[in-house]
Amino acid sequence: MRGPSLFRPEHDAIRVPPTGSSRTALGQLILLTAGLVVLTLISAISIYFVNKARHDARWVLHSMKVENEISLTQLQMQRAETAQRSFLLTQHPEFRAAFEEAAGQILPGFERLEKLTIDNSYQRQRLQQIVPLNNQRIERLRRGIDLALTNQLDEAVENARREAGRDEMRHIRDLGNEMRAEESRLLAARTASADASQSFSALITAIGSGLIVLFAGLSIYLVRRSSRERDLANAQLRDINLNLESTVEKRTSDLREANDEIQRFAYIVSHDLRSPLVNIMGFTSELEDLRGNIFRRIAELSRPDGLPPPAMDDSARVAKPTLEGPDEQLSQDFTEALGFIKSSIAKMDRLIGAILSLTREGRREFHPSAIATRDLIESIVSTVAHQAAEANAQIRVEPLPDIVSDRIAIEQIFSNLIDNALKYLKSDGPGDIAIRGQRKLGFVIFEITDNGRGIDPKDHQRIFDLFRRAGPQDRPGQGIGLAHVRALVRRLGGTISVSSELNKGTTFTVTLPAAWMGTNRDEQT
């Protein structure tokens, strides 16, 4: 007999795929974070440099304005001087007007310059020198014009000639040029700075873009690697699942085989036990006949010689020979021994018969069908109505939920339980048996309650065992019913339990799946 070995290490060694994926995920997270940081940095730096460039451009513009203003002012000074000379030469009044116009524009020019160079001490210094010099010069030029108007032309020309040779004039020019030079230097510096920030910004952008591209590449690589790993793990998982399924299948079939083996074993054993039993019973009966013959012979032989032998036709006397004293005792002992043998054989035959019917029940295929539970139980109750009336008991069937299950099995379960309830009622007072049911979470829970003699709690487990009974043994039975019921309930995927107290009654609770699909053993051929 090939027994099912339940523990097979080669199937239990289910390997878990290496967990490198978490490391990859961490790497990806770091990469993403780094990418984000770099992007933010580049954006910040770019914004900074754009602002700086704008700032630099403003300053470049500023320098150019200053330069322009200096040039303009110098030009006006030039114009004023030219107009004065022209007036001295021609005395045309329009030249005087031109002089006044040019001279009037010089001061505002200086004022603008002053405003523009408010932050530059070097330029301010120059400006502070140039403004009084210029004012003095304009004054002298105006005085020349005034002299010309008052017909002192010669003196005016002389003044002008002297004027041309004065350092003051050169000094003003030099100062102006210095300012221009300074502003040019500033312009160059500012332009360079603006260029520098722009190229630096470009560099940073380039480096940042390169880094991001690098990170993206790495990220793609990591994602591809992890997806490859995942595919691998999936494949492994599929394999393991298949393996598991086949393991389960194998074990199920092993168990089924073992179960079948047990069924066959029980069947064969009980069967083969019957054969010798027939012999024992048969020859015991033969012995009984022999006993009759022997004791008749003894009776005949022990008869006093004086009496005539019994007439052969007197069958009554032949059948009933009279024995005396010790012979009578011997005959009774013989009968008693044979009686014990026969009753034991009868009992053994009943037990074997019970095992046979149980194994036959175990071999029967179950077929699920929709059952109107209440009708089924009502019909069981009607078959035991006579017994119930004899026991002075009433059976109440409450509304019961319908169920999908094996009809014969359900019938056997309930008729056994109802039968038991009727069998073990109390002798005093009327019996009351109730059958209730309710549906709960895909299961149907039935309760068979009686007010009978009850079962001692220490026997609650025992009563479900084969050939075991509890309480006073005053009712016929083999101790098979509940074992049978439990086997049936289990095959139907349910459970059975008992709650009981001596002299208080018993409740059997049967829980069955509301819709049993017959997955039990129907697939076997």
Next chain:
Amino acid sequence: MSAPVTIIMIEDDEGHAKLIERNIRRSGVNNEIKPFTTGTEAVNYLFGADGNGLPHKGESLLILLDLNLPDMTGIDILRRMKENRILKCAPVVVLTTTDDSQEIKRCYDLGCSVYITKPVNYDSFANAIRQLGLFFSIIQVPQATP
């Protein structure tokens, strides 16, 4: 009926064989009873050395067959007999402990004449065999001819 009927009893349990013979005799059947305790012996006798059953041509046989034999099942013997053109008309009485409905159906399918379950209760057993003996005394058994 030219030749008397021979009863072939194939029964591995000698106690059963004794009880059966005794009860058949009690019913007044005096035909020859040939007991066999193994299937092989019985098959050798029935089908002869060639395995064609020719030795029994012209004889009238009645077979009492137990299904649970130590070396083969009685069903095989039954099948072979019903396939043999000489032995196929000999009545076969299956007398066994099995009361499985599948077995019973199978035996009748194969062509057994009677199926009897041996009762453990001796009174019933003796009664059954005696009635079988009475049955034997009234039935007609054909000669084994092709």
